[in-house]
Amino acid sequence: MTAYDGTLTDTDLTRLRRCVQLATEALASGDEPFGSVLVDADGNTLFEDHNRVQGGDATQHPEFAIARWAAEHLTPEQRRTAVTYTSGEHCAMCSAAHAWVGLGKIVYATSTEQLTDWLNEWGVAPGPVAPLPIRAVAPGVEVAGPAPELADEVRALHARLHGV
Numbered sequence: 443m444t445a446y447d448g449t450l451t452d453t454d455l456t457r458l459r460r461c462v463q464l465a466t467e468a469l470a471s472g473d474e475p476f477g478s479v480l481v482d483a484d485g486n487t488l489f490e491d492h493n494r495v496q497g498g499d500a501t502q503h504p505e506f507a508i509a510r511w512a513a514e515h516l517t518p519e520q521r522r523t524a525v526t527y528t529s530g531e532h533c534a535m536c537s538a539a540h541a542w543v544g545l546g547k548i549v550y551a552t553s554t555e556q557l558t559d560w561l562n563e564w565g566v567a568p569g570p571v572a573p574l575p576i577r578a579v580a581p582g583v584e585v586a587g588p589a590p591e592l593a594d595e596v597r598a599l600h601a602r603l604h605g606v
C-alpha cells in the first residue's frame with residue numbers, strides 16, 4: 443500500500459477531478475485513460491491534455507506534452523512554481539521529462555504502484571518501461587498523492603480499457 447500523503451486540499455481534488463474527466467474523454471475517444479493539467483502559481487490553468495497514443499506513438503502521454511509545452515512557453519521561474527496535476531502518477535519517461543525542464547510539484551490521483559497492482563490483478567502483461575515511482579526517477583520533485591477519493595473511478599477507467 444502506498445501511504446496517503448495527506449496534504450491534498452479541496453482545490454487539489456478539484457484539479458484532480460478535471461484530470462480524471464480528461465482521462466475519461468481519452469478513453470471515450472480511443473486513447474488510454476490518463477489526463478493532466480498544468481496550473482501556474484496563481485492557480486490559473488495553463489495547459490491540459492490527455493493521452494494520445496492511438497495513432498501509434500506510445501510516447502504521447504499528457505505529462506510529456508506538459509513538459510514540452512512548459513519548456514516552450516514558460517520561464518524557468520514559472521516552471522519551478524507551476525503545479526502539475528495528473529490522473530495517474532508520471533511514468534519514468536514523463537518523470538524524467540518533468541525534471542529535465544525544471545517543472546515544480548506533481549499531484550497525482552492514483553499511483554504507479556496502484557496501477558501496477560490492478561494490472562497484475564487483471565493478468566495484463568507489464569509494459570516495456572519499469573513501473574518506477576516519480577521519486578525514484580526525479581528525487582528533487584515534490585510529490586503529493588494519491589487521492590483515495592478518486593481511486594475507484596480511475597480503477598474503473600483502466601478496467602474498461604482492459605476489458606475487465
Ligand code: ZN
Nearest residue numbers: 503532533536
Ligand atoms: Zn508517461
